[in-house]
Amino acid sequence: MSDHHVYKKVEIVGSSRKSIENAIENALEECSKSIRNLEWFEVLETRGHIEDGRVGHYQVVLKVGFRIMNS
Amino acid sequence: MSDHHVYKKVEIVGSSRKSIENAIENALEECSKSIRNLEWFEVLETRGHIEDGRVGHYQVVLKVGFRIMNS
Amino acid sequence: MSDHHVYKKVEIVGSSRKSIENAIENALEECSKSIRNLEWFEVLETRGHIEDGRVGHYQVVLKVGFRIMNS
Amino acid sequence: MSDHHVYKKVEIVGSSRKSIENAIENALEECSKSIRNLEWFEVLETRGHIEDGRVGHYQVVLKVGFRIMNS
Amino acid sequence: MSDHHVYKKVEIVGSSRKSIENAIENALEECSKSIRNLEWFEVLETRGHIEDGRVGHYQVVLKVGFRIMNS
Amino acid sequence: MSDHHVYKKVEIVGSSRKSIENAIENALEECSKSIRNLEWFEVLETRGHIEDGRVGHYQVVLKVGFRIMNS
Amino acid sequence: MSDHHVYKKVEIVGSSRKSIENAIENALEECSKSIRNLEWFEVLETRGHIEDGRVGHYQVVLKVGFRIMNS
Amino acid sequence: MSDHHVYKKVEIVGSSRKSIENAIENALEECSKSIRNLEWFEVLETRGHIEDGRVGHYQVVLKVGFRIMNS
Amino acid sequence: MSDHHVYKKVEIVGSSRKSIENAIENALEECSKSIRNLEWFEVLETRGHIEDGRVGHYQVVLKVGFRIMNS
Amino acid sequence: MSDHHVYKKVEIVGSSRKSIENAIENALEECSKSIRNLEWFEVLETRGHIEDGRVGHYQVVLKVGFRIMNS
Amino acid sequence: MSDHHVYKKVEIVGSSRKSIENAIENALEECSKSIRNLEWFEVLETRGHIEDGRVGHYQVVLKVGFRIMNS
Amino acid sequence: MSDHHVYKKVEIVGSSRKSIENAIENALEECSKSIRNLEWFEVLETRGHIEDGRVGHYQVVLKVGFRIMNS
Numbered sequence: 001m002s003d004h005h006v007y008k009k010v011e012i013v014g015s016s017r018k019s020i021e022n023a024i025e026n027a028l029e030e031c032s033k034s035i036r037n038l039e040w041f042e043v044l045e046t047r048g049h050i051e052d053g054r055v056g057h058y059q060v061v062l063k064v065g066f067r068i069m070n071s
Numbered sequence: 072m073s074d075h076h077v078y079k080k081v082e083i084v085g086s087s088r089k090s091i092e093n094a095i096e097n098a099l100e101e102c103s104k105s106i107r108n109l110e111w112f113e114v115l116e117t118r119g120h121i122e123d124g125r126v127g128h129y130q131v132v133l134k135v136g137f138r139i140m141n142s
Numbered sequence: 143m144s145d146h147h148v149y150k151k152v153e154i155v156g157s158s159r160k161s162i163e164n165a166i167e168n169a170l171e172e173c174s175k176s177i178r179n180l181e182w183f184e185v186l187e188t189r190g191h192i193e194d195g196r197v198g199h200y201q202v203v204l205k206v207g208f209r210i211m212n213s
Numbered sequence: 214m215s216d217h218h219v220y221k222k223v224e225i226v227g228s229s230r231k232s233i234e235n236a237i238e239n240a241l242e243e244c245s246k247s248i249r250n251l252e253w254f255e256v257l258e259t260r261g262h263i264e265d266g267r268v269g270h271y272q273v274v275l276k277v278g279f280r281i282m283n284s
Numbered sequence: 285m286s287d288h289h290v291y292k293k294v295e296i297v298g299s300s301r302k303s304i305e306n307a308i309e310n311a312l313e314e315c316s317k318s319i320r321n322l323e324w325f326e327v328l329e330t331r332g333h334i335e336d337g338r339v340g341h342y343q344v345v346l347k348v349g350f351r352i353m354n355s
Numbered sequence: 356m357s358d359h360h361v362y363k364k365v366e367i368v369g370s371s372r373k374s375i376e377n378a379i380e381n382a383l384e385e386c387s388k389s390i391r392n393l394e395w396f397e398v399l400e401t402r403g404h405i406e407d408g409r410v411g412h413y414q415v416v417l418k419v420g421f422r423i424m425n426s
Numbered sequence: 427m428s429d430h431h432v433y434k435k436v437e438i439v440g441s442s443r444k445s446i447e448n449a450i451e452n453a454l455e456e457c458s459k460s461i462r463n464l465e466w467f468e469v470l471e472t473r474g475h476i477e478d479g480r481v482g483h484y485q486v487v488l489k490v491g492f493r494i495m496n497s
Numbered sequence: 498m499s500d501h502h503v504y505k506k507v508e509i510v511g512s513s514r515k516s517i518e519n520a521i522e523n524a525l526e527e528c529s530k531s532i533r534n535l536e537w538f539e540v541l542e543t544r545g546h547i548e549d550g551r552v553g554h555y556q557v558v559l560k561v562g563f564r565i566m567n568s
Numbered sequence: 569m570s571d572h573h574v575y576k577k578v579e580i581v582g583s584s585r586k587s588i589e590n591a592i593e594n595a596l597e598e599c600s601k602s603i604r605n606l607e608w609f610e611v612l613e614t615r616g617h618i619e620d621g622r623v624g625h626y627q628v629v630l631k632v633g634f635r636i637m638n639s
Numbered sequence: 640m641s642d643h644h645v646y647k648k649v650e651i652v653g654s655s656r657k658s659i660e661n662a663i664e665n666a667l668e669e670c671s672k673s674i675r676n677l678e679w680f681e682v683l684e685t686r687g688h689i690e691d692g693r694v695g696h697y698q699v700v701l702k703v704g705f706r707i708m709n710s
Numbered sequence: 711m712s713d714h715h716v717y718k719k720v721e722i723v724g725s726s727r728k729s730i731e732n733a734i735e736n737a738l739e740e741c742s743k744s745i746r747n748l749e750w751f752e753v754l755e756t757r758g759h760i761e762d763g764r765v766g767h768y769q770v771v772l773k774v775g776f777r778i779m780n781s
Numbered sequence: 782m783s784d785h786h787v788y789k790k791v792e793i794v795g796s797s798r799k800s801i802e803n804a805i806e807n808a809l810e811e812c813s814k815s816i817r818n819l820e821w822f823e824v825l826e827t828r829g830h831i832e833d834g835r836v837g838h839y840q841v842v843l844k845v846g847f848r849i850m851n852s
Contacts, residue, residue: 004449004483006456007439013291013349019092021161023288024190025197030290030352032195041197043188046114048095050135053103055096055112057288064192065439068456075236075270077243078226084362084420090163094359101361101423117185119166121206124174126167126183128359136226139243146520146554148527149510155646155704165643172645172707199643207510210527217378217412219385220368232305234587237616238623245621254623256614259327261308263348266316268309268325277618278368281385297433297491303589307430314432314494330611332592334632337600339593339609341430374731376516379545380552387550396552398543401753403734405774408742410735410751419547445660447800450829451836458834467836469827472682474663476703479671481664481680490831501662501696503669504652518729521758522765529763538765540756561760562652565669572804572838574811575794581717581775591714598716598778625714633794636811658802685824687805689845692813694806694822723788723846733785740787740849767785 006068007039015057020046023060037067078110080136086128091117094131108138149181151207157199162188165202179209220252222278228270233259236273250280290352291323299341304330307344321351362394364420370412375401378415392422432494433465441483446472449486463493504536506562512554517543520557534564574636575607583625588614591628605635645707646678654696659685662699676706717749719775725767730756733770747777787849788820796838801827804841818848 014027024041032038045061085098095112103109116132156169166183174180187203227240237254245251258274298311308325316322329345369382379396387393400416440453450467458464471487511524521538529535542558582595592609600606613629653666663680671677684700724737734751742748755771795808805822813819826842 003443004441004452006441006453009437009439009487011293011295011347011437012352013293015288015290017287021197021200026288027290028192028195028197038192038195040191041189047112049111050099050103050109053099053109055092055099058092061293063437068438074230075228075239077228077240080224080226080274082224082364082366082418083423084364086359086361088358097359098361119183121170121180121182124170124180126163126170129163132364134224139225145514146512146523148512148524151508151510151558153508153648153650153702154707155648157643157645159642168643169645203648205508210509216372217370217381219370219382222366222368222416224366234623234626241618241621241623251618251621253617254615261325263312263322263324266312266322268305268312271305276366281367295435295437295489296494297435299430299432301429310430311432332609334596334606334608337596337606339589339596342589345435376552376555383547383550383552393547393550395546396544402751404750405738405748408738408748410731410738413731447836447839454831454834454836464831464834466830467828474680476667476677476679479667479677481660481667484660500656501654501665503654503666506650506652506700508650518765518768525760525763525765535760535763537759538757560650565651571798572796572807574796574808577792577794577842579719579721579773579792580778581719583714583716585713594714595716629719631792636793686822688821689809689819692809692819694802694809697802721790721792721844722849723790725785725787727784736785737787771790 007065008068009063009065010035011044011061011063013059013061015048015059017055017057020058020060023058024062027060027062028064031064035064035066037069038064039067040065077139078136079139080134081106082115082132082134084130084132086119086130088126088128091129091131094129095133098131098133099135102135106135106137108140109135110138111136148210149207150210151205152177153186153203153205155201155203157190157201159197159199162200162202165200166204169202169204170206173206177206177208179211180206181209182207219281220278221281222276223248224257224274224276226272226274228261228272230268230270233271233273236271237275240273240275241277244277248277248279250282251277252280253278291349292352293347293349294319295328295345295347297343297345299332299343301339301341304342304344307342308346311344311346312348315348319348319350321353322348323351324349361423362420363423364418365390366399366416366418368414368416370403370414372410372412375413375415378413379417382415382417383419386419390419390421392424393419394422395420433491434494435489435491436461437470437487437489439485439487441474441485443481443483446484446486449484450488453486453488454490457490461490461492463495464490465493466491503565504562505565506560507532508541508558508560510556510558512545512556514552514554517555517557520555521559524557524559525561528561532561532563534566535561536564537562575633576636577631577633578603579612579629579631581627581629583616583627585623585625588626588628591626592630595628595630596632599632603632603634605637606632607635608633646704647707648702648704649674650683650700650702652698652700654687654698656694656696659697659699662697663701666699666701667703670703674703674705676708677703678706679704716778717775718778719773720745721754721771721773723769723771725758725769727765727767730768730770733768734772737770737772738774741774745774745776747779748774749777750775788846789849790844790846791816792825792842792844794840794842796829796840798838801839801841804839805843808841808843809845812845816845816847818850819845820848821846
């Protein structure tokens with residue numbers, strides 16, 4: 001077994017009408033459908049659309065790190 | 072009708088005793104009193120005051136973008 | 143009495159299974175055990191661990207400012 | 214007459230289907246309708262919408278500086 | 285139907301002997317061969333090679349955002 | 356009375372032949388002619404013109420924060 | 427044959443118990459298993475784990491650029 | 498005797514009603530009460546409070562470096 | 569012959585009434601009068617003067633890299 | 640036992656005549672004399688002194704993270 | 711006569727025992743001994759040495775721009 | 782003798798097939814052929830070429846500071 005690992009990061013944007021945390025969860029949920037071994041996330045940007053003077057959607061830009069299999 | 076739009080951004084700071092999301096909503100609510108066509112926001116900084124070792128107020132610095140009328 | 147104050151900032155990382163706000167509160171609670179006169183915080187980074195494709199812990203990196211006694 | 218001037222900067226976003234330069238000109242044209250003494254601009258971001266795999270609109274975020282009258 | 289979308293961003297570099305805009309178009313054209321639902325781009329860097337004291341190629345580093353299908 | 360406030364920030368550039376501090380004061384003086392409730396400033400850039408190999412003018416780019424009335 | 431190329435960048439994290447250079451080599455070795463035409467890398471972050479007060483692993487975050495085939 | 502030294506940096510905020518330089522001196526004066534071997538400082542931010550449309554206090558955020566004893 | 573090269577970068581500002589690309593070409597043309605082996609450029613800033621509410625000059629700040637002879 | 644931890648970061652500068660890795664090890668060795676539970680480091684800056692046209696000392700600025708006891 | 715100019719920037723560090731402004735003037739004075747047509751400066755960093763717990767020297771890192779002759 | 786010094790910084794890129802440290806040494810060696818009084822360096826970027834899925838050359842971008850003679 002190797003004594004070191006290699007990870008990859010992808011950049012995704014999750015959105016939610018409810019909260020910043022929910023936008024993060026939505027992004028991770030989608031991400032985990034196609035990628036295994038998700039290990040950590042980093043928030044790069046928090047932003048959103050405004051509808052009628054109120055938050056319409058929160059949009060959170062994330063980097064998500066995962067371990068490359070067999071590395 | 073024009074095939075392009077021009078937007079302006081203003082920088083505002085909202086605060087709330089409750090949450091980061093609520094500080095954003097408070098900023099947008101105030102902003103929408105004087106500006107129409109608010110379209111998006113970008114969070115620049117999240118900070119706050121501490122009272123008795125706990126969060127007193129969250130303060131969220133935002134850029135808010137709006138479309139210039141008739142552009 | 144002096145007409146000016148001096149402050150110091152320390153960098154701490156709070157974590158929480160619940161929310162970004164809760165991670166901030168956990169950091170401040172720990173910080174206030176050993177430091178008096180905490181006055182403000184600034185969020186530097188928001189990140190977290192992923193467990194089973196969902197947020198395991200939010201981790202929030204903060205700078206916390208406090209007034210130096212007698213300054 | 215004063216030996217110094219004071220300037221203000223505003224942040225605007227111009228767009229164009231044609232080019233980056235045209236997006237800048239569109240932003241300045243709109244800006245000059247309401248502000249006099251425009252003196253310089255700084256490009257902060259260049260971005261755009263994609264339509265059918267091609268650039269739909271260029272969007273250029275600018276800071277525009279103007280001299281405050283009588284300063 | 286979901287009330288939120290998830291997007292992914294990839295980083296690509298387009299080049300052109302003609303112009304910055306053409307380098308962006310070349311990058312998008314290549315990108316659209318393998319990715320559907322391209323929605324926006326952000327210019328990260330503009331640079332180039334010099335040949336005989338003149339611009340040989342413009343090179344534009346872009347982030348390109350696209351919607352994840354069925355999200 | 357509200358338990359939270361909303362602030363706005365504007366970006367101004369002050370200049371002075373004398374000093375950096377004087378350029379800041381000149382900017383604030385001009386700013387206070389049209390805006391009430393100025394509360395804080397942040398220096399973004401310090402620069403200047405050179406005349407005959409010496410500083411001609413200091414130019415200081417500031418963000419100035421003020422409380423929005425009745426917020 | 428085209429007179430321009432298109433490149434893509436991916437973000438990977440290599441680790442090593444020995445050195446920063448070895449962590450870079452480990453990342454490239456893993457990366458070259460699945461991607462052809464790797465052309466350059468850029469170091470974004472250097473960090474690591476500490477074990478017993480000494481470096482346990484160096485972790486190097488890289489962007490790796492490769493030419494898209496047939497572009 | 499060691500052929501290398503180890504330094505630590507702390508972040509402090511000095512303030513002054515008079516000038517930026519005086520705010521730096523005030524921060525260093527306070528810092529030198531509890532830390533020996535102060536060697537250098539780096540200005541991170543310059544900001545201040547406004548009172549009656551004029552500078553109330555300059556606030557200068559510094560990193561201060563000092564040699565760790567016996568290193 | 570050496571198996572490695574050393575490069576130097578200089579920072580120049582080109583201007584043009586026509587376009588961003590032309591400002592880059594003007595900078596390179598001037599630069600190539602006194603420096604041989606120019607190899608690449610990186611755009612640091614794009615800005616300009618405004619005349620009568622329109623772009624007067626584009627100003628593009630570049631880093632230009634060249635190989636040091638015999639290195 | 641708590642389901643969350645709190646970490647603190649300190650900023651240190653290690654130096655070495657030999658290598659970047661050795662400068663990091665020197666910093667950690669000194670740091671571990673006074674702090675327990677060191678967990679990770681992040682390289683902020685790499686720099687050094689030059690003696691007779693060669694590297695005299697490498698200087699590496701690190702943030703070092705450690706878990707606060709009983710948190 | 712050309713309708714455009716080309717400028718070059720150099721990076722210098724001035725120091726002074728007295729003030730930040732004096733460090734800038736010292737840098738410009740030295741710079742003007744060998745370079746003509748100095749036009750503007752930009753402050754990149756402000757730092758200094760500490761002697762006996764007080765500022766020993768201010769050190770100001772500047773970019774200085776000058777017009778290239780005949781451009 | 783003056784009580785202050787003036788320094789200049791130049792930006793160079795060293796390369797090496799062996800290591801990051803060797804690329805720095807190669808850059809300094811070349812630099813010291815034409816410049817006296819080199820005093821310090823700062824690493825701005827670490828990158829490299831990839832050959833056959835392995836590091837071909839490390840490339841390290843440095844700022845090198847030197848004292849201006851007689852200053």
